[in-house]
Amino acid sequence: MSEKPAEIMFAQACNMAMAKAMADDPKVILMGEDIADEQGGGVFKVTAGLSAQFGTDRVRSTPISEQAIVGAAVGSALVGYKPVAEIMLMNFITVAMDQIVNHAAKLRFMSGGQTSVPLTIRTTTGAGTGLGGQHSDMLEAWLAHVPGLKVVAASNPADAYGLLYSSIMDPNPVIFIENTPTYFTKGPAPAPDHVVPLGKASVPREGTDISLITYGRGVGASHAVAEKLAGEGISCEVVDLRTIAPFDEETVLKSVAKTKAAVVVHEAVKNFGTGAEISSRIHEELFSELKAPVGRVGSGYAPVPFSPAIEKAWMFSEDDIEREIRKILG
Amino acid sequence: MADKDVLIDIFTRADLIMQSDIKFRKMIGAGQLQIVYYPVRGQEVVSAAMMAAVNQEDYLVTIYRGLHDQLAKGIPSKDLWAEFAGKMAGTCKGKGGPMHITHPETGVMVTTGIVGSGIPIANGLGLASQLEKDGKVTVCCFGDGASNIGAFHEGLNMAQVWKLPVIFLCQNNLYSEHTPMAFATSSETIKQRGDGLGMRSVRVNGNDASEMYAAAKEAVEYARAGNGPTLIEAMTFRFHGHLLGDTSHYIPEEEMEQALKDDPMPILRQQLLDMQISETDIAAIEAKNAATIEEAAQFALDAPYPPGDEYRIDVLDVEIAA
Ligand SMILES: Cc1ncc(C[n+]2csc(CCOP(=O)(O)OP(=O)(O)O)c2C)c(N)n1
Ligand SMILES: [Mg+2]
Numbered sequence: 001m002s003e004k005p006a007e008i009m010f011a012q013a014c015n016m017a018m019a020k021a022m023a024d025d026p027k028v029i030l031m032g033e034d035i036a037d038e039q040g041g042g043v044f045k046v047t048a049g050l051s052a053q054f055g056t057d058r059v060r061s062t063p064i065s066e067q068a069i070v071g072a073a074v075g076s077a078l079v080g081y082k083p084v085a086e087i088m089l090m091n092f093i094t095v096a097m098d099q100i101v102n103h104a105a106k107l108r109f110m111s112g113g114q115t116s117v118p119l120t121i122r123t124t125t126g127a128g129t130g131l132g133g134q135h136s137d138m139l140e141a142w143l144a145h146v147p148g149l150k151v152v153a154a155s156n157p158a159d160a161y162g163l164l165y166s167s168i169m170d171p172n173p174v175i176f177i178e179n180t181p182t183y184f185t186k187g188p189a190p191a192p193d194h195v196v197p198l199g200k201a202s203v204p205r206e207g208t209d210i211s212l213i214t215y216g217r218g219v220g221a222s223h224a225v226a227e228k229l230a231g232e233g234i235s236c237e238v239v240d241l242r243t244i245a246p247f248d249e250e251t252v253l254k255s256v257a258k259t260k261a262a263v264v265v266h267e268a269v270k271n272f273g274t275g276a277e278i279s280s281r282i283h284e285e286l287f288s289e290l291k292a293p294v295g296r297v298g299s300g301y302a303p304v305p306f307s308p309a310i311e312k313a314w315m316f317s318e319d320d321i322e323r324e325i326r327k328i329l330g
Numbered sequence: 331m332a333d334k335d336v337l338i339d340i341f342t343r344a345d346l347i348m349q350s351d352i353k354f355r356k357m358i359g360a361g362q363l364q365i366v367y368y369p370v371r372g373q374e375v376v377s378a379a380m381m382a383a384v385n386q387e388d389y390l391v392t393i394y395r396g397l398h399d400q401l402a403k404g405i406p407s408k409d410l411w412a413e414f415a416g417k418m419a420g421t422c423k424g425k426g427g428p429m430h431i432t433h434p435e436t437g438v439m440v441t442t443g444i445v446g447s448g449i450p451i452a453n454g455l456g457l458a459s460q461l462e463k464d465g466k467v468t469v470c471c472f473g474d475g476a477s478n479i480g481a482f483h484e485g486l487n488m489a490q491v492w493k494l495p496v497i498f499l500c501q502n503n504l505y506s507e508h509t510p511m512a513f514a515t516s517s518e519t520i521k522q523r524g525d526g527l528g529m530r531s532v533r534v535n536g537n538d539a540s541e542m543y544a545a546a547k548e549a550v551e552y553a554r555a556g557n558g559p560t561l562i563e564a565m566t567f568r569f570h571g572h573l574l575g576d577t578s579h580y581i582p583e584e585e586m587e588q589a590l591k592d593d594p595m596p597i598l599r600q601q602l603l604d605m606q607i608s609e610t611d612i613a614a615i616e617a618k619n620a621a622t623i624e625e626a627a628q629f630a631l632d633a634p635y636p637p638g639d640e641y642r643i644d645v646l647d648v649e650i651a652a
Contacts, residue, residue, distance in 0.1 A: 039508040040580065063478035063514035064445050064506055092444065095479070130365060130416070132427040134443035301650050302641040306427025307416030308364075313638025 013157035017164035032086025070099035090125035105148035124178035132306035138268035144245035155219035157187040162196030201248035207237035214265040270298030344378035368395035369570035377402040379542035407626035417633035449485035456494035475506025493558035524561030536564025537594035
């Protein structure tokens with residue numbers, strides 16, 4: 001009997017990617033609230049052990065000052081560092097939006113290419129655990145809309161490892177979105193030199209009837225639905241974007257050109273979400289070939305509700321995906 | 331020493347807070363409630379004395395660690411408990427939850443989960459009172475860590491420039507999550523920051539009912555007279571971690587031991603006894619609070635959840651279509 005391949009948790013994969021980047025490049029530094037070991041190695045322990053290994057000069061716990069954290073990341077990035085700022089939860093990124101939108105994203109362009117901002121902002125979020133309106137928003141569409149920013153979301157530990165490493169080494173500002181509810185979910189461990197390039201989607205499940213285009217937590221949900229429908233002879237292809245912006249149009253269009261039907265799936269609120277952009281690109285390129293208009297699944301038009309009963313009704317679900325697929329395939 | 335009636339009032343509020351905190355931790359520990367909870371044990375007297383110095387119509391803006399402030403301000407236990415449990419009968423129909431309590435009838439206008447963000451909002455409430463000349467003050471609660479965020483500095487500056495009737499109550503429990511104050515705060519005290527902004531600023535032992543009440547009363551009178559804001563740095567401690575489940579491993583043992591020895595609740599109780607308030611009278615207050623809490627907790631457990639599609643209501647002024 002062959003040995004079961006080693007598995008690691010998502011949070012561990014992020015930790016390993018940062019450790020590798022720090023070992024490979026002395027210019028990689030980390031900043032964030034409570035991230036050093038003396039303060040617990042991060043509230044979700046994602047940076048645990050890194051300050052012990054690399055010292056508190058390079059792994060810095062900060063005051064509660066998101067604007068100052070991202071600003072310091074921008075400034076140090078301008079002169080050759082590759083800072084990785086942890087924003088504890090994605091909602092707190094709102095406090096630093098000026099630094100991100102007006103500075104990190106634009107300084108390369110506004111300086112005529114004289115400077116660049118190779119920073120990474122790691123942050124985590126995700127609904128479904130009763131944290132309410134200010135601790136679980138998915139805000140990727142805001143960021144994806146800003147030219148000059150890359151937005152990345154991994155769906156499994158190996159990808160998290162490969163994508164975070166690429167994000168840190170990328171010469172552009174990257175927002176790397178982790179998912180709190182799946183931090184401790186295990187998946188196959190990556191090889192130490194495993195790298196996932198930014199801007200490249202994967203097709204973890206091939207199919208012929210419909211393409212489910214998704215990222216982050218949507219991938220697991222889409223797989224589950226694909227598995228269920230396979231029993232009825234409906235063949236779903238799952239496309240994991242991995243990089244949300246700029247997204248891999250080639251892979252998406254190739255998949256939909258084959259299946260001639262698509263649903264875009266994300267946890268974020270459906271209205272004005274990334275699904276609208278992706279669906280629109282598919283319509284622009286493949287309109288006449290489609291069996292039906294591209295469908296979208298996302299969460300409801302409301303802040304994340306606290307009460308579990310409403311949060312569940314509000315949140316995107318496998319049932320929503322299945323319903324949308326059936327609607328499209330008729 | 332504050333007079334007898336005031337101390338009894340403060341004790342009554344503080345004991346309700348203490349017993350509620352104990353009950354919440356017990357029920358969460360037993361799995362009867364599944365919520366993220368920010369314990370307030372140790373900080374009861376700060377809120378109880380502050381709220382004893384204001385009226386029900388005065389406004390309050392507080393934070394995720396807000397149970398003590400909300401109870402002291404007078405939110406009925408049943409409404410509060412039901413909200414913590416995510417029930418339709420809660421203060422916010424279960425939509426806000428423990429981190430986002432609002433109850434205008436008792437002046438509780440905002441509870442925020444974003445560190446520092448309540449401060450500028452408190453200014454807006456103060457501005458409205460100033461324009462309306464309604465004589466109300468706004469109490470704005472936040473922690474020591476919040477003084478490191480931009481909103482604190484912008485907010486206090488504006489409040490001072492506009493002489494707004496706001497009392498900035500910094501409940502300094504010496505820790506922000508796992509970070510001790512000195513690690514991340516450039517000044518030795520928060521009061522110094524208020525001084526630097528030209529604001530009337532005081533630093534008091536928030537765990538001493540009389541001292542805290544005197545500071546609160548003075549700040550309220552100062553604001554009502556139109557003189558402007560005060561920053562009160564109230565020194566206190568939290569006994570049960572940042573959130574329930576946090577073991578406080580980052581707090582040196584001796585520091586925790588000393589803090590527990592200085593537990594404000596037995597001290598306040600003893601002060602009542604020293605003032606010749608009888609054990610029987612004190613026990614009666616405690617029993618009444620206990621009954622209130624039992625009833626509220628049971629009510630919260632029994633009350634129905636909101637229907638799922640309730641999420642479409644209150645997003646805008648009109649219901650969102652399904
Ligand atoms: C803008 C922002 N950053 C980070 C957090 C996460 N966080 C929640 S509470 C907290 C510590 C706050 O400490 P302090 O202000 O001293 O208040 P305390 O919790 O001690 O009452 C942090 C960092 C947050 N809620 N908002
Ligand atoms: Mg604190």
